[in-house]
Amino acid sequence: FLGKKTIDDELLENLEEFLITADIGPQAADMIIEKIRTEYTRGTLKDAERITDALKQTLTEILSDVEEFNEDMTNKPYVILVSGVNGAGKTTSIAKLANMYKNAGKSVMLIAGDTFRAAAADQLAEWGRRLDIPVIRKEDGSDPAAVIHDGLTSAKSKNIDVVIADTAGRLHTKHNLMQELVKINKVAEKVLTYPVQESIIVLDATSGQNALTQAKMFKDAINVNGVILTKLDGTAKGGIALRIVNELHLPIRYIGFGESMEDLRPFNAENFVEAMFN
Amino acid sequence: DLNEKLSGVFKRLKGETRISEANIADAVKQVRMALLEADVNYKVVKSFIAGVQEAALGESVIKSVSPAQQFIKIVHDNLVDILGGKDYTPSLPLKPIPPTIIMLSGLQGSGKTTSAGKLGRYFSKDGKNVLLIAADIYRPAAIDQLEVLGKNLNIDVYSDKKCKDAVKIARDGLEYAKKAAKDIVIVDTAGRLHIDEELMKEVENVKKTISPDYTFFVADAMTGQDAVNAATEFNNRLEITGVILTKTDGDARGGAALSIRYATGKPLMFIGTGEKTEEFELFHPDRMASRILG
Ligand SMILES: Nc1nc2c(ncn2[C@@H]2O[C@H](COP(=O)(O)OP(=O)(O)OP(=O)(O)O)[C@@H](O)[C@H]2O)c(=O)[nH]1
């Protein structure tokens, strides 16, 4: 739709294709197009050449319209509980977060809360080894809540600044696994005497509209208060972020754009929208 | 579901004798919306709807239904046909001279390593002698992951933790399989982006080196609009045999299945229905069609 002179049906269809292909979702796309069309009819959007700017502004406004996350460091340790569906990028994102906090001068500890999947604890332990950060783990098949319990107890006694807890991938449709997560969260709060400061859901940018359901279910279960959106180094645009912010009022905390420990950056609405148009 | 959404439309249009653009206009809109909400790719939806609409127009309507109801049935039947047809039974016939070589590829986290275990079990429970080859040299503990899966299934795993050359591991693993008289070889590869030139070259080279009889693209059922991009590129570079669709035990509608089929023309063959190695089934076009339409 770039370079068009008037807002006609063809332009609106191109707009729709752009938004839907970005995984914004057909209903959200319709709403945004309606907004653009109204601005044009009202005269607030004077010509079609401005439409790209108008669209960028609308998308940026939607993505910015959420309370900024407050990193409350009052209590020690600062605990980040990481959850999400299978293969989204939780374990790798934890390595990235650990790297970030370590570079900021914090003492960090990791908890291998995935006691189910083959070599899950080995995977996190390898990251811990590369980062020179302690990893608390138990034998495969242990109760994940027990690992969390031991990990947090150790972190408190060692005066650790930041603890990041990994959990097994789980589909939100599996009631028993969601209950397990609820239990992990409760045990963490019991050991800490305060709720975990950050409960992050990791979402894969290549996933479609189901990511919204995932975020909602995890939020309902354990009060997820932030999102990491991974794999934005691919060709997926991660447009579902708009619905996540708009409908669930969850802030996107970070984006993952690669498989190395440095490939994480804080979410920035303008940059995210700019990348959508590239 | 779609039928409920259209019940009002159905009631109003009963008694018409032929399908016309006018009497299915609402139904077309609803089907389009259903497919987009199911994550079917935008261009695929456009093409699919145009095709079905063309096939449906002028059709005479069965006495007891409305044109819109009939249109929905035509949509469903067309979807089943495209996905493989209602009598489709995927199979992997073995090569007359062993080993039969299978290679798995796909984006990061799609379920390749787990599916390698599942495929291994699929053959070993029929008494076949299987070798898994751990050719992911990048992901931390990827080799350990496949070794644990193999151990739990009593299936051999070939690996070389010291080797940083995926092509060499695949070649040496195949060599070992022949010496050990294995019936089936399954090569697990690292997750990679279809736009990562270096890694796409690597997986092309693995394929050239071992000449697999079957090359699978392993795709996550919850993939969105991007499914077309990745599947097209993997198919162009590797000439895939078919697709394994994973994590179908979730509630994603699975429109990626239609997108991938449209984009590559290749068959959907297996689905992952859970994390356990026995949670692996043949792909059913009719079940997938109903799921996509919601
Ligand atoms: N390209 C890319 N790959 C990523 C990114 N984040 C994670 N990955 C890859 O995605 C795959 C899965 O990552 P994991 O960290 O194991 O995902 P997980 O959510 O912990 O998986 P489970 O524990 O099995 O549920 C790995 O190959 C990672 O290297 C990213 O931002 N970009």
Ligand SMILES: Nc1nc2c(ncn2[C@@H]2O[C@H](COP(=O)(O)OP(=O)(O)OP(=O)(O)O)[C@@H](O)[C@H]2O)c(=O)[nH]1
């Ligand atoms: N629920 C469910 N989980 C699955 C299925 N298939 C794989 N998984 C899970 O998805 C996650 C990723 O699976 P992997 O086999 O590690 O994926 P991968 O493609 O090998 O990942 P990379 O090698 O990092 O690219 C793991 O937690 C698996 O247990 C499935 O059909 N259903």
Ligand SMILES: [Mg+2]
């Ligand atoms: Mg993990």
Ligand SMILES: [Mg+2]
């Ligand atoms: Mg793997």
